[in-house]
Amino acid sequence: MSSVAPFKPAANFAKKAHINTQAEYQKLYESSINEPENFWAEMAEELHWFKKWDKVVEYDFRKGEIKWFIGGKLNVSYNCLDRHVLAGNGNKTALLWEGNDPAESKSYSYSELLSEVQKCANVLKSNGIKKGDRVCIYMQMIPELAIAMLACTRIGAVHSIVFGAFSSDSLRDRINDSACKMLITQDSGVRGVKQDIPMKVNADTAAAECPSIEKILTVRRTGLEVNMKSGRDIYWHEEMDAADAECPVEEMDAEDPLYILYTSGSTGKPKGVLHTTGGYLVYTSLTHKYVFDYHEGDIYWCTADIGWVTGHSYIVYGPLANRAITMMYEGVPNYPDYGRFWKIVEKHKVNILYTAPTAIRALMKEGTSWPEKYDLSSLQLLGTVGEPIKEADWTWYNEVIGKKRCPIVDTWWQTETGGILITPLPGVTATKPGSATIPFFGVLPVILDEQGNELEGAAQGYLAIKAAWPSLMRTVYGDHDRFIQTYFARFPGYYFTGDGARRDEDGYYWITGRVDDVLNISGHRIGTAEVEGAIGRTDGVAEAAVVGFPHDIKGQGIYAFVTMMTGVDADDTTITAIENTVRKLIGPHAKPDKIQFTPALPKTRSGKIMRRILRKIAEGNVDQLGDISTLADPGVVTNLVDQRQ
Ligand code: WTA
Numbered sequence: 001m002s003s004v005a006p007f008k009p010a011a012n013f014a015k016k017a018h019i020n021t022q023a024e025y026q027k028l029y030e031s032s033i034n035e036p037e038n039f040w041a042e043m044a045e046e047l048h049w050f051k052k053w054d055k056v057v058e059y060d061f062r063k064g065e066i067k068w069f070i071g072g073k074l075n076v077s078y079n080c081l082d083r084h085v086l087a088g089n090g091n092k093t094a095l096l097w098e099g100n101d102p103a104e105s106k107s108y109s110y111s112e113l114l115s116e117v118q119k120c121a122n123v124l125k126s127n128g129i130k131k132g133d134r135v136c137i138y139m140q141m142i143p144e145l146a147i148a149m150l151a152c153t154r155i156g157a158v159h160s161i162v163f164g165a166f167s168s169d170s171l172r173d174r175i176n177d178s179a180c181k182m183l184i185t186q187d188s189g190v191r192g193v194k195q196d197i198p199m200k201v202n203a204d205t206a207a208a209e210c211p212s213i214e215k216i217l218t219v220r221r222t223g224l225e226v227n228m229k230s231g232r233d234i235y236w237h238e239e240m241d242a243a244d245a246e247c248p249v250e251e252m253d254a255e256d257p258l259y260i261l262y263t264s265g266s267t268g269k270p271k272g273v274l275h276t277t278g279g280y281l282v283y284t285s286l287t288h289k290y291v292f293d294y295h296e297g298d299i300y301w302c303t304a305d306i307g308w309v310t311g312h313s314y315i316v317y318g319p320l321a322n323r324a325i326t327m328m329y330e331g332v333p334n335y336p337d338y339g340r341f342w343k344i345v346e347k348h349k350v351n352i353l354y355t356a357p358t359a360i361r362a363l364m365k366e367g368t369s370w371p372e373k374y375d376l377s378s379l380q381l382l383g384t385v386g387e388p389i390k391e392a393d394w395t396w397y398n399e400v401i402g403k404k405r406c407p408i409v410d411t412w413w414q415t416e417t418g419g420i421l422i423t424p425l426p427g428v429t430a431t432k433p434g435s436a437t438i439p440f441f442g443v444l445p446v447i448l449d450e451q452g453n454e455l456e457g458a459a460q461g462y463l464a465i466k467a468a469w470p471s472l473m474r475t476v477y478g479d480h481d482r483f484i485q486t487y488f489a490r491f492p493g494y495y496f497t498g499d500g501a502r503r504d505e506d507g508y509y510w511i512t513g514r515v516d517d518v519l520n521i522s523g524h525r526i527g528t529a530e531v532e533g534a535i536g537r538t539d540g541v542a543e544a545a546v547v548g549f550p551h552d553i554k555g556q557g558i559y560a561f562v563t564m565m566t567g568v569d570a571d572d573t574t575i576t577a578i579e580n581t582v583r584k585l586i587g588p589h590a591k592p593d594k595i596q597f598t599p600a601l602p603k604t605r606s607g608k609i610m611r612r613i614l615r616k617i618a619e620g621n622v623d624q625l626g627d628i629s630t631l632a633d634p635g636v637v638t639n640l641v642d643q644r645q
Contacts, residue, residue, distance in 0.1 A: 013293075074252060138171055154247060196224065287313075
């Protein structure tokens with residue numbers, strides 16, 4: 001826990017904030033909890049509805065049934081674009097795009113974005129996409145990615161975005177799981193020093209084993225020559241040139257699916273998290289407005305990749321619904337050098353910066369000379385997401401980047417929650433470095449013990465949420481039972497987050513990390529089971545167990561314990577082979593940082609791997625192994641400790 005006194009919002013920030021007194025927060029929070037129907041009806045009025053809802057909410061966690069704004073009709077692209085243009089704001093900037101190459105940037109006004117989205121929606125339609133069809137998007141951070149998403153929402157197609165670093169095998173599995181009809185990609189990608197990420201090649205490899213794919217729509221980003229299969233493959237620019245400029249919007253039911261996004265869990269294959277239309281847009285726009293205290297004209301930059309949920313909710317949907325100026329960056333923090341983020345802040349006069357602790361650590365390690373080269377005086381508010389932030393990193397962010405003027409919002413949430421659940425409100429909440437602080441409106445967090453009892457006051461245990469909020473996921477695509485089992489079975493009547501947390505005497509929440517076998521590598525969620533499965537498919541490998549260990553930059557690193565088949569010796573080529581298999585089956589971001597070969601894994605007599613012991617060894621806490629007497633062969637441990645990497 002932090003020893004420093006809480007940081008109060010600076011007076012001149014608080015003065016202009018949407019919510020700036022504790023009393024106001026309290027009043028709104030209480031009304032959101034005590035009269036959720038009234039509260040959310042009022043908040044939903046901010047959006048445009050073709051037809052108002054008949055009932056605000058109905059849910060039953062035990063059955064995994066959640067419905068918001070029942071009977072309401074709306075369209076996401078209409079709310080994010082048409083509405084603003086019709087109100088006379090078409091010439092205002094919607095999207096700023098900064099290329100990987102510092103010489104490249106672009107901007108789109110709301111009218112321009114609307115016109116691109118209408119054309120793209122017509123391209124989808126003329127290629128057979130209808131309401132309810134799934135469209136997979138596998139791209140890097142280029143404007144066409146946002147255009148494609150909004151085009152899907154315009155005609156009621158359900159997008160499933162696959163992060164551009166995933167391998168063709170991962171792409172294939174995700175396409176097949178939700179039977180996508182179309183795949184949208186780009187010729188190749190540029191990201192940092194990588195100038196030729198083979199997007200279309202990966203798309204082709206995946207599509208060869210995806211019977212549902214009828215069309216591949218390819219954006220020309222680099223001009224690389226790619227294979228175009230006749231009858232299946234079409235170019236974005238050719239189709240867009242020929243497309244009609246106007247496309248009417250589909251009136252969607254509030255509970256119609258909006259998108260699927262795959263995320264890793266503790267077991268099995270990644271789950272297709274399904275979000276729906278009305279509740280998601282109400283919640284993401286509301287949180288974007290209040291958490292980032294967004295005011296008209298503010299330049300807002302979320303550095304996440306749209307391949308993850310943060311980019312969906314807080315680069316595209318929340319900000320555009322609020323008519324924000326939202327920025328999208330194609331590259332990485334250290335290209336061409338460690339000053340890039342700060343150069344972008346100076347160039348675009350960014351007011352609100354939302355990034356991840358892993359990026360802060362990577363930049364902090366290079367010293368203060370990089371940020372000192374640039375004018376950061378436009379910054380007014382800083383945000384973080386993805387993992388707990390350490391006090392030293394928070395302090396650097398606050399002092400070196402925010403110059404002690406900018407409140408920091410540490411926002412806790414998940415792919416499943418759709419939007420931010422625990423966070424400071426920057427004009428009100430005194431922050432404590434490392435704490436995500438207090439619940440947002442409508443959110444009722446609880447700390448549970450092992451038996452599922454709610455703990456009162458200062459306590460530590462499992463973090464669960466006691467009531468539904470509008471942007472909670474609605475199901476695991478194609479597997480509703482898995483939805484119930486994963487989130488509602490362990491603690492009946494609650495949504496279980498998979499995180500542990502502590503609540504202090506002021507009611508502030510401190511997330512302690514995952515309590516399941518999910519790793520958080522540079523803010524990316526990776527299941528240990530997925531990595532183990534991949535390593536296990538390397539020639540000669542008999543078995544693998546994967547755990548996390550503390551890593552200076554990534555937060556957590558991947559430590560793999562590997563047993564070879566009898567008679568097979570491991571050498572340097574085995575390590576390369578393991579790395580290549582993981583890269584092929586998942587993607588480069590899941591490559592183990594450390595591999596330790598061992599003749600055996602520590603197992604109980606019933607054959608269960610004792611991960612607790614492996615975690616302690618990986619962390620270097622070999623004096624805390626605890627009771628090892630239940631192991632089938634305690635001698636295994638001595639060898640593991642001796643050979644630690
Ligand atoms: C972790 C990302 C501490 C947490 C939006 C959660 C955090 C998982 C924070 C979800 C935070 C996210 N402080 N931990 N501010 N934000 N996490 O689905 O373990 O990629 O369960 O969503 O990240 O990761 P996901």
